[in-house]
Amino acid sequence: MSAVPPELREWLTTLLQPAVILAGVGLIMKRIDDLRDSLNKRIDDLRADNQRLDGKVDRLVEALAAKALTPKP
Template identity: 45%
Template sequence: MPPVPAGLSEWFAPGVYVGVVVLLFGALNKRIDDLNKRIDDLRDDLKASEARQREEMRELRSDLKALGGKVDRLVETLAAKAP
């Protein structure tokens, strides 16, 4: 087995450290990208939910106005019948 050149053995450990750091940095970047995608998906879901809630509130308000009119007519009818 040929001997390892002196310069190679001096650079081996730092090279391994740099390689490990690069791998960890790549994995961290992928995880951050995945989290950012998840956050974007949650924002989209939240916007859709808010839009549905706004539509439901519009419907409830219109129902409430219609009910208010019916209550007014009922009160007027009862007031007219009262002595």
């Protein structure tokens, strides 16, 4: 015979199943938030890189335009 009465086991099962499900959902939501934060940081880094590259391209275009406009001997 089991040490835990069937009524208590049924009550604990009924109580614990939603708690386990909620804990699992909470962990999944935390992981999603962590991934979102990581992606947002990566997007910010890529935007900063893009701005730096835009500046370099602008300087290169200006240098090439100045070279093209320079009279050749």
